[in-house]
Structures are given as C-alpha cells and as structure tokens.
Amino acid sequence: MALTLPNAIDGAAGARTDNAFFEAIWHDTESPATGYVVIDRLVRGVSSGGLRMRAGCTLDEVRGLARGMTLKEGVHYEPGARYVPLGGAKGGIDFDPYSPDADAVLRRFLQAMAPIIEQRWTMGEDFGVQQATVDRILPELGVSNSIQAAYQVVDDPEAARARMSTAFSSSVDGVTLDELVGGYGVAQSALAAMRRLGIDPAQATAVIQGFGSMGGATARYLARAGVKIVGIVDVDGVIHNPDGLDVETLLLSRSAKGNVDRSRLRADDRQLDAAAWLSLPADVLVPAAISYCVTADNQDQVAARLIVEAANMPVTADAEAALTERGVLVCPDFVANSATNAWWWWAFFGDIDGSPEQSFAKIADRMTALTDGVFDVAESRDITLRAAAFELAARNLAEIEATFPTYLPR
Structure with a gap:
C-alpha cells in the first residue's frame, strides 16, 4: 500500500512484521531539513508518540524510538482500566531546534503530516519541540489538536476534553x-x-x-x-x-x-x-x-x-x-x-x-x-x-494483541 502526502513525502506501509508498520520520509522544500514518522504498531487504529527535532536525527533513531513507544505503552496495560494502551509511533526532524527557522520547519512538517495526525498518530513534544508550539500551529492547519486521532476510540469525547482541559490548565508551585x-x-x-x-x-x-x-x-x-x-x-x-x-x-x-x-x-x-x-x-x-x-x-x-x-x-x-x-x-x-x-x-x-x-x-x-x-x-x-x-512488555502486548483489533472497525 502506498501513501502520497503533500510537501515531498515518500511513504510505504504494509503488514506489520519485525519491521515498522508504516514509515514516512519528508524532505523540506525550503531548507535542508528531513523529517520522519514511524508507526511501529496500531491498536484500535491509533498510535502514540512524540516528535523531536535535532540536527542529525535519523530514520533508524526514529524507528528505535517508535519501538520504544510500543514498549512504553505496553508496560502500562492494566486489564479493566479505561486506558487501553495504543500502538507506538514517533516523529523526528533532522534540523537544529535553536535555528531561527526551526518553527517554520516544524510548521511545514506538521502540515505535511496532518493527515496522519488526524487519523493515526497522536503526538506531542519531545526533545527540541515544545508542546505549546505544536498546539499553536496545528489549529492553523485545520487539525484541532495533537491527539485528535484518539477521539475516535474514547467513549465520551466531551468528558475527555474536560479532563484534558483540567490537566493542561493546572500548575504546581509555579x-x-x-x-x-x-x-x-x-x-x-x-x-x-x-x-x-x-x-x-x-x-x-x-x-x-x-x-x-x-x-x-x-x-x-x-x-x-x-x-x-x-x-x-x-x-x-x-x-x-x-x-x-x-x-x-x-x-x-x-x-x-x-x-x-x-x-x-x-x-x-x-x-x-x-x-x-x-x-x-x-x-x-x-x-x-x-x-x-x-x-x-x-x-x-x-x-x-x-x-x-x-x-x-x-x-x-x-x-x-x-x-x-x-x-x-x-x-x-x-x-x-x-x-x-x-x-x-x-x-x-x-x-x-x-x-x-x-x-x-x-x-x-x-x-x-x-x-x-x-x-x-x-x-x-x-x-x-x-x-x-x-519480558513484562511482551507479555502485555501479547494480551493486548489478542484482545483488541489492530484497525478501527469499519
């Protein structure tokens, strides 16, 4: 299965084996920046993982991070909990986050990856990327927020929005x-x-x-x-x-x-x-x-x-x-x-x-x-x-895989 997205992206996807489920490579048209999204696994059609920016970031690095997110999700599986761990994913941009052009590069990357963020990849800040910047840019691109894809699998989206508003408006000792x-x-x-x-x-x-x-x-x-x-x-x-x-x-x-x-x-x-x-x-x-x-x-x-x-x-x-x-x-x-x-x-x-x-x-x-x-x-x-x-993560992932679908029901 092939994927075509705007702003010079090459994509490929297929059945998940020992390799990543999906990878996209983005080449910026206005700078030397290169970006990557790797989805290691989908659970209920959704994956989770942050976006980093650093000079020298590589596809192999993002692959390893995406696999780490699968493990990070898996270790927190609690049978009977409302949170069912998602699949693992990660994004990376090979560019200096201290450059005055960093925000512009980030914007173009997010614009290119918007279809994935809307449907399959819930993302947030990581090294070199601030959540506040992501939250400012995405609505300008027509994406309501960085975890929009997860609203497909929550029982009460409005209650979820209220809880997230509480979480992200709270502060502790400054x-x-x-x-x-x-x-x-x-x-x-x-x-x-x-x-x-x-x-x-x-x-x-x-x-x-x-x-x-x-x-x-x-x-x-x-x-x-x-x-x-x-x-x-x-x-x-x-x-x-x-x-x-x-x-x-x-x-x-x-x-x-x-x-x-x-x-x-x-x-x-x-x-x-x-x-x-x-x-x-x-x-x-x-x-x-x-x-x-x-x-x-x-x-x-x-x-x-x-x-x-x-x-x-x-x-x-x-x-x-x-x-x-x-x-x-x-x-x-x-x-x-x-x-x-x-x-x-x-x-x-x-x-x-x-x-x-x-x-x-x-x-x-x-x-x-x-x-x-x-x-x-x-x-x-x-x-x-x-x-x-x-061992703990593998045990949990096997139970998740046996219990929950990889794709969203159609």
Missing part, C-alpha cells in the same frame, strides 16, 4: 502540571530502584543531565525526597555543588529551552566543562536530554551506581553491557520515563480526572509498582532490568 508529570514519574522510578539497592534518599546524591521539562521535574522531586542534586547539565556546561544545588531557584528561573540562569547560582556553585558530567561522584545518574550520550567510549567515566533513563535511548547497548559488567544498573527508558505518555491517556480515557492530586497519586502508584515488578523479574531470573522490562 510549573505547569504537564511539565512535571514525566519527571515526577522518573523520580518515583528512581526512588523505587534506590530502595531496592538499599540507597537511602536522605543520604543519596544525583546528577541530572538536561534541565527541560523531564530533567527539571526529576530534579525537583528527587530533591523533595531528600536526594542532593549535586550536578545539573545543560547545553552550556555543568553546574556542580557537592553539598547540593538550589534546585527550586534554578528550576523557576530556567529558560524555555531548559538553560540554567547562571546569574542565579550561589557563591559555592561551580561551573564545569560539559565533559565532566559522567564522572561527577553521585549515587544516581539521570540522562534526561539526548539519545546515545553514554557510549562504549565513555561509559568507563560513569561514577554512579544507578542510571535512570529519563531521555529516550541515552545508553547504547554496548555501553550498557559494559556497565552491567561493572555492576552499574540501568533502569530502562520505556519504564522510567513512561509516565508522561501514560498520564495523558489516564486523563484522556478517564482513569483520573486530570487534577494534580489524582495525577501524582496515580503516577506514584504505577511507577513504583512497575519498577518493583521489573526488579522482581530481574532478580528471580538473574537478568538485567532491561531484559526483565522487555
């Missing part, structure tokens, strides 16, 4: 709820993992790489649990204080892109070169910014006992193998950073009302139970946390 839920989930997963390792949060330290919505919220809620955040990494380098940084001040004064305001640093906060982030002494390392940043070439610099993947695919497979040999545990991305995606759908389908109270309670419960479940399988089978999480 930060909007939608910017907090993902990092809050990472923090809950990290705290559960720390308990399994016998690490006392009140005595623990952490380094956070990336200070956008995911990294910033992770830092906030780890700090509130008693963990000293001794390092924060942004595009300008490393901020370090072995006695702990003032996370709240830095969080509320950061830029929209997650840059730390250096004028808000205290006298004993130090600025280090960006290359120092892996080797800072800490119990927990949270890569929350970019993919493939811990590699076979630099994994020996990691000083932490536990890596919690807040970004998508930050640790390469060969690096993880070497880290495992050294006794460093890696809590995989499709577990640790899965709360953002699940929170959208818990609110949308009605498992929660979208309020901060119900949102945080649901995330804490599910992320703790999920992380403990992964540890239980890993310890009983003597396998890595990632292998254990794959």
Whole structure:
C-alpha cells in the first residue's frame, strides 16, 4: 500500500512484521531539513508518540524510538482500566531546534503530516519541540489538536476534553502540571530502584543531565525526597555543588529551552566543562536530554551506581553491557520515563480526572509498582532490568494483541 502526502513525502506501509508498520520520509522544500514518522504498531487504529527535532536525527533513531513507544505503552496495560494502551509511533526532524527557522520547519512538517495526525498518530513534544508550539500551529492547519486521532476510540469525547482541559490548565508551585508529570514519574522510578539497592534518599546524591521539562521535574522531586542534586547539565556546561544545588531557584528561573540562569547560582556553585558530567561522584545518574550520550567510549567515566533513563535511548547497548559488567544498573527508558505518555491517556480515557492530586497519586502508584515488578523479574531470573522490562512488555502486548483489533472497525 502506498501513501502520497503533500510537501515531498515518500511513504510505504504494509503488514506489520519485525519491521515498522508504516514509515514516512519528508524532505523540506525550503531548507535542508528531513523529517520522519514511524508507526511501529496500531491498536484500535491509533498510535502514540512524540516528535523531536535535532540536527542529525535519523530514520533508524526514529524507528528505535517508535519501538520504544510500543514498549512504553505496553508496560502500562492494566486489564479493566479505561486506558487501553495504543500502538507506538514517533516523529523526528533532522534540523537544529535553536535555528531561527526551526518553527517554520516544524510548521511545514506538521502540515505535511496532518493527515496522519488526524487519523493515526497522536503526538506531542519531545526533545527540541515544545508542546505549546505544536498546539499553536496545528489549529492553523485545520487539525484541532495533537491527539485528535484518539477521539475516535474514547467513549465520551466531551468528558475527555474536560479532563484534558483540567490537566493542561493546572500548575504546581509555579510549573505547569504537564511539565512535571514525566519527571515526577522518573523520580518515583528512581526512588523505587534506590530502595531496592538499599540507597537511602536522605543520604543519596544525583546528577541530572538536561534541565527541560523531564530533567527539571526529576530534579525537583528527587530533591523533595531528600536526594542532593549535586550536578545539573545543560547545553552550556555543568553546574556542580557537592553539598547540593538550589534546585527550586534554578528550576523557576530556567529558560524555555531548559538553560540554567547562571546569574542565579550561589557563591559555592561551580561551573564545569560539559565533559565532566559522567564522572561527577553521585549515587544516581539521570540522562534526561539526548539519545546515545553514554557510549562504549565513555561509559568507563560513569561514577554512579544507578542510571535512570529519563531521555529516550541515552545508553547504547554496548555501553550498557559494559556497565552491567561493572555492576552499574540501568533502569530502562520505556519504564522510567513512561509516565508522561501514560498520564495523558489516564486523563484522556478517564482513569483520573486530570487534577494534580489524582495525577501524582496515580503516577506514584504505577511507577513504583512497575519498577518493583521489573526488579522482581530481574532478580528471580538473574537478568538485567532491561531484559526483565522487555519480558513484562511482551507479555502485555501479547494480551493486548489478542484482545483488541489492530484497525478501527469499519
């Protein structure tokens, strides 16, 4: 089956095997930008996954992210819940998000992909793309919102809109709820993992790489649990204080892109070169910014006992193998950073009302139970946390596939 869409897109689709169900490649007509959409799987005709923009983004990267979204959806399957996990998908644009032309490139990409967004792909922000920008552009293109496709499979669309309005109009201590839920989930997963390792949060330290919505919220809620955040990494380098940084001040004064305001640093906060982030002494390392940043070439610099993947695919497979040999545990991305995606759908389908109270309670419960479940399988089978999480996801996906159709009924 072939697909033709506007603005220089090549598309191909077919029956799902070990490869992606659908892939589209877009070539911008006004810049060197290239974009991709990969739908790894459809459930009830719909898939879910964010859109990223970064220079060097590749089709293989987006394929891996889309497969990760399938797993991220699958691990949150709860029989009897209103939210039935969707298929996994992802979008990516090979372009510099800091370029003055970035919004124009994003607009043209969204215009080209509008038919997919309307019918098959529920999408949102990821690295280099802000949800507010997507929400501004899509209605101008005739697409009501970024999750329009999901309204085909919700029982009461008006009630869903009301819950989403609550979710996206709420803020907590100066930060909007939608910017907090993902990092809050990472923090809950990290705290559960720390308990399994016998690490006392009140005595623990952490380094956070990336200070956008995911990294910033992770830092906030780890700090509130008693963990000293001794390092924060942004595009300008490393901020370090072995006695702990003032996370709240830095969080509320950061830029929209997650840059730390250096004028808000205290006298004993130090600025280090960006290359120092892996080797800072800490119990927990949270890569929350970019993919493939811990590699076979630099994994020996990691000083932490536990890596919690807040970004998508930050640790390469060969690096993880070497880290495992050294006794460093890696809590995989499709577990640790899965709360953002699940929170959208818990609110949308009605498992929660979208309020901060119900949102945080649901995330804490599910992320703790999920992380403990992964540890239980890993310890009983003597396998890595990632292998254990794959087993849990595969089990859930098999049940979803047997119970729910791939396509919408016609």
